Amino acid sequence: MDVDTVSKKNSHEMILNRFKEEEIDILIGTQMVVKGHHFPNVTLVGVVAADSSLNIDDYRANERTFQILTQVAGRAGRENLPGQVIIQTYQPENFAIQCVRKQTNEKFYETELELRKQLKYPPFCDIIVIGISGRNEEEITVLENWIYSYLVMHLPQNQYKIFNPMPAPIDKIQNRIRHRIIMKGKMTNQANEILNDCLHQVYQKSLKDTRVMIDINPNNMS
Secondary structure, eight states, rough: OOTTTSSSSHHHHHHHHHHHHTSSSSOOSHHHHHHHHOOOTOOOOEEEEEEGGGSSSSSTTTHHHHHHHHHHHHHHSSSSOOEEEEOOOSSSHHHHHHHHHHOOOHHHHHHHHHHHHHOOOTTTTTEEEEEEEEEEEEHHHHHHHHHHHHHHSSOOOOOOOOOOOOOEEEEEEEEEEEEEEEEEOOOOOOHHHHHHHHHHHHHTTTOOSSSSEEEESSSSHH
């Protein structure tokens, strides 16, 4: 079950109902089969390439991997029958996968929280992503360098870590080039005013096609 097989109206419910009524013995699917389903007679769940979500450029990669694997593991053995979960991974030593295997939720929470504290990730700071996109790469480069210099000049360097401009992980969407500047620090009123002033000056430049967007602790870092 994936986006291709459930493109028609009610096809999602039809597949799930057939599986629940045991007209289907094996259900193969993407993450859409993970959440919110109750199949009393499911006794075996397998996960292929369980660590693929660990390799994304996002500070929540461990958290999301742990969450997804915990949820999918919960599909097996939900009532009287015992359940078994088989996880295929290239990183069996990863603490998120080990915590899923041992079902140690508190251990994962404590480890992940300490890791974020050491690396200065939320909730111990804010991550501010300034996205610059357009079709003219030269215009993007000039603008992002100006924004970077502006922020370095106006924000206290002992309170904010401002990384050099770089291409986004997905560096082009619909023929628009995507770059970004990442900042770490608390989103205070002072920082908000400086970012607003920066945007105001950007708008005054009357750029033809280049856009600037600021996202605080974005759900997607790509």
